[in-house]
């Protein structure tokens with residue numbers, strides 16, 4: 001680990017001021033990604049601005065047609081929330097399948113979304129449900145927020161304060177987890193919304209989370225697992241690593257999508 005200055009502000013304004021004052025400052029949320037990165041000397045921020053004491057950034061608010069999750073809300077709280085389970089059961093289900101209990105109790109939705117790991121679960125929820133990422137300066141639709149592998153629309157020092165999910169008519173998430181980390185080898189969220197079916201895939205593509213528009217059109221025409229038979233994602237665009245080939249992940253994404261639809265049909 002390289003040396004850095006540690007700060008623990010009690011308000012969003014103080015955190016913003018601290019981050020803006022230093023070129024190489026980083027926000028610290030649950031630390032589940034950032035701390036291992038620091039330990040391996042893969043990052044050397046000058047300052048860590050710990051968001052853990054900012055009470056206004058934690059918690060879940062369910063409005064008439066939206067679920068708003070504060071950026072510092074840990075995955076375990078989303079998984080355990082009766083309000084989330086009532087409004088968007090797929091969101092609670094997805095949060096409950098992230099990593100292990102330690103990761104779920106420390107890791108936060110803001111950290112996960114800011115990190116935009118290509119195998120993370122929340123990006124599929126954001127894109128599949130059509131969420132809006134709320135930051136200290138603007139509201140960013142999920143489509144514009146996720147910009148590729150570990151890339152987002154966030155500007156330096158811009159902070160996520162919450163993620164706002166519209167309540168769908170129904171939704172389901174299916175993932176095939178890596179047996180060691182539980183990260184998605186392929187994870188698919190299928191949502192039925194008043195504007196049509198949305199299908200978001202994580203874990204599979206080299207470009208990170210994406211909407212599978214061919215699957216959406218097929219499901220809009222006939223909402224059944226069979227509607228997806230014959231659709232194929234391009235294997236050459238998928239992640240190929242020691243855990244699986246591109247062809248394997250492309251196949252898995254199709255299987256997960258069919259399972260999500262089957263689950264929605266009961």
Ligand SMILES: Cc1cc2nc3c(=O)[nH]c(=O)nc-3n(C[C@H](O)[C@H](O)[C@H](O)COP(=O)(O)OP(=O)(O)OC[C@H]3O[C@@H](n4cnc5c(N)ncnc54)[C@H](O)[C@@H]3O)c2cc1C
Nearest residue numbers: 029030031032033034099107108110111120121160182183
């Ligand atoms: C063993 C293990 C297994 C895991 N398995 C899974 C899994 O199955 N599925 C899954 O989706 N994830 C998984 N994760 C990741 C985990 O879910 C964390 O959510 C993720 O690492 C980042 O969240 P964090 O709160 O720990 O953020 P941190 O590690 O603290 O920060 C991550 C990045 O986000 C930035 N950041 C944090 N908060 C904000 C904010 N509010 N605004 C702007 N930038 C911010 C930080 O500066 C940093 O760059 C796993 C992690 C581990 C260690």
